[in-house]
Amino acid sequence: MTEMAYSGYAEDTPEHRQDRIRRVIGHLKEGTTDSYDRLATIHASEYTDPELARRERDLIFGRVPSIVAHGSELATPGAFVTVQMPRNKLIVVRQPDGSVKAFVNACRHRGAMLETEPSGKCRLFSCPYHRWSYDTDGSLRTITREDTFGPELDKSNLSLAEVPCQERHGFVWVIDDVEGEIDVAAWLGPEMDAILGSYGMEESVCFRSGSFEEPANWKLMQDAFLDGYHIQYAHPNTAGKYIHTNVSVLEDFGRHCRWIKPRKSIDRWIDEDPADRPMEKYLIETHYLGPNSTLLKQPDHFELLTFRPHPKDPGRSFMEMRVIPPRPEATDLDGEQWNALWEKNWDILLRVLHAEDFPILRGTQAAVESANTAPMTLGRNELANHIFRREVERMLAAEDRG
Numbered sequence: 196m197t198e199m200a201y202s203g204y205a206e207d208t209p210e211h212r213q214d215r216i217r218r219v220i221g222h223l224k225e226g227t228t229d230s231y232d233r234l235a236t237i238h239a240s241e242y243t244d245p246e247l248a249r250r251e252r253d254l255i256f257g258r259v260p261s262i263v264a265h266g267s268e269l270a271t272p273g274a275f276v277t278v279q280m281p282r283n284k285l286i287v288v289r290q291p292d293g294s295v296k297a298f299v300n301a302c303r304h305r306g307a308m309l310e311t312e313p314s315g316k317c318r319l320f321s322c323p324y325h326r327w328s329y330d331t332d333g334s335l336r337t338i339t340r341e342d343t344f345g346p347e348l349d350k351s352n353l354s355l356a357e358v359p360c361q362e363r364h365g366f367v368w369v370i371d372d373v374e375g376e377i378d379v380a381a382w383l384g385p386e387m388d389a390i391l392g393s394y395g396m397e398e399s400v401c402f403r404s405g406s407f408e409e410p411a412n413w414k415l416m417q418d419a420f421l422d423g424y425h426i427q428y429a430h431p432n433t434a435g436k437y438i439h440t441n442v443s444v445l446e447d448f449g450r451h452c453r454w455i456k457p458r459k460s461i462d463r464w465i466d467e468d469p470a471d472r473p474m475e476k477y478l479i480e481t482h483y484l485g486p487n488s489t490l491l492k493q494p495d496h497f498e499l500l501t502f503r504p505h506p507k508d509p510g511r512s513f514m515e516m517r518v519i520p521p522r523p524e525a526t527d528l529d530g531e532q533w534n535a536l537w538e539k540n541w542d543i544l545l546r547v548l549h550a551e552d553f554p555i556l557r558g559t560q561a562a563v564e565s566a567n568t569a570p571m572t573l574g575r576n577e578l579a580n581h582i583f584r585r586e587v588e589r590m591l592a593a594e595d596r597g
C-alpha cells in the first residue's frame with residue numbers, strides 16, 4: 196500500500212501537526228511511505244548536456260529567487276559576501292538603511308574583479324587595477340587621475356550592474372539577472388511563506404557557512420538532500436542509526452514542499468497513541484525551497500544546504516552549507532559553550548557530507564558521463580525528488596529569451 200502526498204495545508208495547527216505524526220507512525224507500522232503516482236525515467240544527458248545546463252542557468256536561476264546568504268552574515272552596513280551564481284559573479288552587501296543590494300562583481304572601467312574576498316566589511320569597493328572606487332550602493336565614487344581620463348565621461352552612467360535582491364524570513368534572495376523582478380513572498384506562495392514566517396529564522400544567526408566546489412551536476416547534488424531512501428545504505432553508522440529510511444509524510448505546495456522523517460526514537464509510539472504530546476524531538480522536518488535549497492529544521496536549530504550549477508561545466512557545481520542556531524543570548528549557554536556545541540554540530544555534518552555523500556555523488560557524475568549510460572529510474576517512494584524534477588521541468592518549459 197502506498198499513499199500519495201497531500202497538499203491540504205490550511206495552517207500549522209496542533210491538529211494538523213498531530214495528523215502528520217499519526218500518518219508517519221501509520222507508515223512505520225505498515226512499512227509504507229507517501230509516494231508519487233508514477234515512476235520516472237532519468238537520462239544521463241540531464242547531468243551532462245551543455246545546452247540543457249545553459250537553459251537551467253537562464254530559465255531557472257535567471258528567473259526565480261534563490262537564497263545566497265542568511266541576513267546575519269551581513270550584520271552591519273558595508274558587510275558583504277561574494278557569490279558565484281550560475282550567470283553572474285555577485286557582491287551582496289548590506290546598505291546603510293538596512294536593506295541589501297547585489298551587484299555584478301566587475302569594475303566599470305576595464306572589468307577587473309572588484310572584490311576578491313569571499314566576505315568582509317568595507318566602506319567602499321576599491322578596484323585593484325586602477326583604484327576606481329564604488330559606494331556600497333553601487334555608484335561610482337572616484338576615478339583616479341580623473342582630469343586626464345576625458346572630460347566627456349559621465350560617472351553617473353558607470354554604476355555597478357545591479358541584480359534584484361530581497362531579504363525575507365532571515366534569508367537574502369537574488370534573481371541572477373539584471374532584468375529580473377523579485378517578489379520572494381509570491382515565489383514562496385502562501386503556504387511556504389507562512390511556514391517560513393512561523394519559524395522566526397530572522398532571530399537566529401548563521402554560525403558558519405561553507406562553500407564546496409564538487410565535480411557533480413547540481414541536480415545530482417540537490418537530489419541527494421531530498422532523498423530519504425539512501426539513509427541506512429549510504430550512512431549506516433551515522434544518520435542511518437538514528438533516522439528511519441524510506442518513510443516520509445510530505446506536503447506538496449507546488450514549487451516547494453515540506454516533509455517529515457521520523458527518528459528511530461519515535462518507535463516507542465508505534466503501539467501507544469501519542470495523543471497530543473509534543474513530538475518534534477522525534478522528527479526531522481525537511482523543506483525543499485525551490486529552486487535549489489534544502490532546509491532542515493532540527494529540534495534546536497536549522498541547517499540550509501544550497502546547490503548551484505557551475506557557470507560553464509554541467510559536471511560541476513557549488514554547494515553551500517549553513518548551520519543556523521538561536522543566538523547565544525536566546526539560550527542558556529555561555530558564549531564558549533554555545534561555540535563548542537555548534538562547532539561540534541558543524542564538524543559532524545561536514546564529516547558525513549565529505550566522507551559519505553560526496554564520494555558517491557562524484558562517482559555518480561563520473562559514471563553517467565559514460566557514452567552508453569542506460570536510462571535510470573526514480574521510484575514512487577522518492578517523492579521529494581519527483582517534485583524537484585517536476586518543478587525543474589516546469590521552469591524549463593518557460594519561454595527562452597535565448
Ligand code: FES
Nearest residue numbers: 302304305322325
Ligand atoms: S579595471 Fe577597475 S579601475 Fe581599472
Ligand SMILES: [Fe+2]
Nearest residue numbers: 419425429552
Ligand atoms: Fe546523504
